[in-house]
């Protein structure tokens with residue numbers, strides 16, 4: 639949809655409460671992209687993987703079928719409405735969501751629409767790399783400025799155990815897709831490796847990643863570990879020493895450890911869309927967080943956050959759980 643067409647919808651959309659936004663979140667702070675506006679292209683936990691560490695929770699629909707899970711018009715109308723409400727500049731518009739964004743067949747149209755709405759802003763795509771072997775999927779994201787693919791392990795058994803892909807996806811397909819994408823894509827590629835203790839922190843993986851890096855030629859590589867609870871308790875962060883060894887060997891960037899790659903991951907809401915309560919609920923919908931993480935992300939005081947968290951917990955809308963040595967809040971029943 640052209641920006642002109644979207645802009646005709648603005649009076650109606652701008653009047654709508656921003657708390658009703660379903661697919662636009664943020665602006666958010668990202669270790670790799672700066673202040674970024676996030677777009678959810680799935681609207682639900684739909685993914686080709688079911689990673690043990692996923693912050694969005696277990697995948698509800700595991701599939702490799704590409705479809706229009708959310709209509710591009712719906713996402714772009716919300717993006718235009720958001721800009722009308724909050725025209726402050728952002729460093730990136732980032733396509734991700736609660737699953738694998740390349741599953742949305744409308745991703746090419748969404749990239750083009752986002753560029754029309756934010757013409758001076760880079761458009762970034764987070765992906766788990768599982769669909770890049772498909773010509774159509776690669777073609778669809780060629781219009782992006784930055785693509786952030788993830789690749790956690792090149793050891794087949796680790797890949798199967800950690801990323802739990804659909805049976806149709808093999809590691810060879812993922813590798814082949816990434817190499818082909820690099821050959822065709824002239825934008826920037828930031829490859830991400832997420833390490834989980836005892837699951838993919840082997841020397842075998844490190845050596846294979848080092849070799850693959852030469853083939854894939856990313857513009858940068860980021861090695862991170864879990865900083866929040868994953869979907870399954872087996873996923874635990876690696877020790878600082880292991881993280882450092884992988885980073886040094888792979889020549890990774892030193893970024894704050896804000897994982898994990900492709901869905902909502904690594905992204906922190908920086909400002910409430912309208913009320914603090916709505917912002918907290920929107921943020922927790924995408925991943926569990928501690929009170930202090932929410933304080934930093936929202937730019938509010940401890941007291942303000944404590945008041946909202948207390949109210950939401952007593953209403954039964956969020957739940958607190960001790961994990962990784964800290965109290966994490968998540969949406970009740972998620």
Ligand code: SF4
Nearest residue numbers: 685689692737766901
């Ligand atoms: S971490 Fe990313 S690729 Fe893995 S299940 Fe979650 S959304 Fe899918």
